Amino acid sequence: MEDYLISGIQQMGIGCENFQEAWKWYIEMFHMNVRVLEDDTVAERMLPYTGGKAQKRHACIALNLEGGGGFEIWQYSERKPMPKTFDVAVGDLGIFVTKIKSYDVPGFRNELLAKYDQVGQLHLMPNGTLSFVVKDPWGNYFQVVEDLDVFIFQKHLNGGVAGGMIGCTDIDKSLPLYRDLLGYDEVKYDKTGVFEDFDFMLGGEQRYRRVLLRHTGLREGAFAPLYGRSTIELVQALDRQPRKIYEGRYWGDPGFIQICFDVTHMRNLEKRCNELGYPFTVDSCKDDGHFDMGEASGHFAYIEDPDGTLIELVEAHKLTIMKHPHITINMLKRNRKKPFPKFFFRLMALNKVRL
Numbered sequence: 001m002e003d004y005l006i007s008g009i010q011q012m013g014i015g016c017e018n019f020q021e022a023w024k025w026y027i028e029m030f031h032m033n034v035r036v037l038e039d040d041t042v043a044e045r046m047l048p049y050t051g052g053k054a055q056k057r058h059a060c061i062a063l064n065l066e067g068g069g070g071f072e073i074w075q076y077s078e079r080k081p082m083p084k085t086f087d088v089a090v091g092d093l094g095i096f097v098t099k100i101k102s103y104d105v106p107g108f109r110n111e112l113l114a115k116y117d118q119v120g121q122l123h124l125m126p127n128g129t130l131s132f133v134v135k136d137p138w139g140n141y142f143q144v145v146e147d148l149d150v151f152i153f154q155k156h157l158n159g160g161v162a163g164g165m166i167g168c169t170d171i172d173k174s175l176p177l178y179r180d181l182l183g184y185d186e187v188k189y190d191k192t193g194v195f196e197d198f199d200f201m202l203g204g205e206q207r208y209r210r211v212l213l214r215h216t217g218l219r220e221g222a223f224a225p226l227y228g229r230s231t232i233e234l235v236q237a238l239d240r241q242p243r244k245i246y247e248g249r250y251w252g253d254p255g256f257i258q259i260c261f262d263v264t265h266m267r268n269l270e271k272r273c274n275e276l277g278y279p280f281t282v283d284s285c286k287d288d289g290h291f292d293m294g295e296a297s298g299h300f301a302y303i304e305d306p307d308g309t310l311i312e313l314v315e316a317h318k319l320t321i322m323k324h325p326h327i328t329i330n331m332l333k334r335n336r337k338k339p340f341p342k343f344f345f346r347l348m349a350l351n352k353v354r355l
Contacts, residue, residue: 004272005264005336006183008219008227009069010314011061012098012161013257016138017083019058019075025137026062027355029112030100031156032071035351036061037320040077045284045300049251049310055079057252065349067151067228068101068160072260074252083254084245087139089203090167091237093307094245095256097133097165097201098140099231100158101147105130108144108157120200126189127212133200138254141201149228152345163231164259166309167242171211171234173306178232181276182261182311184213188231192238206239220337222316223262226345244308251310258302260312264336266299269313278303298331 016022026032038060043050056077063070075081088096102108105122109132112119120133130146147162168174178184190211198204211234219227245255263269270280282302297318303311319329 003265003268005221006219007221007224007262007264009161009163009230010223010227010260010262011070011072012095012164012259013072013074013312014098014140015074015081015252015254015257017075017081017254019060019073022075022138023060023062023073023353024355026071026073027353029116029134029136030071030142030158030160031064031066031154032062032160033353034063034065034348035353036063036070036348043252045282046251048281049302051250055250055252062353063226063348064154064156064158064160065152065226065345066101066154066156066159067149067226068162069227069230069260070160072257074257076252079250081253082249084139085248086243087202088141088245088255089237089242090198090201090206091203091208091235092242092245093167093169094309095164095259096141096167096235096245097143097233098161098256099163099165099233100142100144101149101160101162101228102144102158103146103148103150104157105132105144105146111157123197123199125197125212126191126195126210131197133197135200140256143197147228151226151228152342152349159228161230162228163233164256165233165235166259166305167245167307168234168236168305169242169307171209171236174234175211175213176276177278177303177305177311178213178234181272181278182232183215183217184232186214186216188212188214203237203240206237208238209236210234220339221262221264222331222334222336222338222340225339227262246308258310258312260314263313263315266301266313266315270301273303278305
């Protein structure tokens, strides 16, 4: 990974039917309350995944400054979102769990139980990590995992995104993408069986192969300390034929849309994608220009894993730090490996959404 950087999981895309209702819930439960950007524009570059038609949508990226990736909360503005036609089970093809970090897993579970009842029991993962599962009101599963690393204390017991579980038809075919391209080079476990920590989820009583991947080295880049370490868990159903979560639906419809990585040197990354057989299916800047995202600009692209799970790659070119006075950073003119100082992130706290 010498010719490009992957700084971490920037965000997990979450499609919803009611943007305001969903964001309010994610703030109340997971403290995803720092608005990075919000816009209501047309997704012109996603035609392969939106029926060949540009679609207007309302979206935001929200963070929890305790650390971890953010949420991209997403709703079609003019088209009626199509909800899942079946209840997602463990191992269904696509992203079926978002992992959330917490330095006090029992305490955070008690906090959630005081205001919400779709919360599973405490369990140990196969590597001994303490965890539990939450199901949101729209049927999306979140696994809270123990992670003692806190970026900036915010008086919360949890941080943001620490990874995800991805259903695969054949883990061995999916592994090279996540290991060789995205840098998850350490296998924390490779286990087959029935697992107690799946018991809260549909299909949790069945047999699965699961492989937990982690990156051994510390990530580099402006936002790398905020994102922290993350894991990708590949899960293969052994007792049934898994269903494709987005079969017959559009990108942006309700559910976990994509997992997005913050990258640097996109064209070098594209060469590596092509070498491994994962060409860009969407490229926002084929002319190597800048894609305007309102308060930011950059370059985004999409690839698919062997089962069609969408992986977004985003390279930031310009970021707005403050609107009044208007302060921006040209990312292309700074040392791309150098992390932003914590003062920068404390400024971001001025964009907290108050309920």
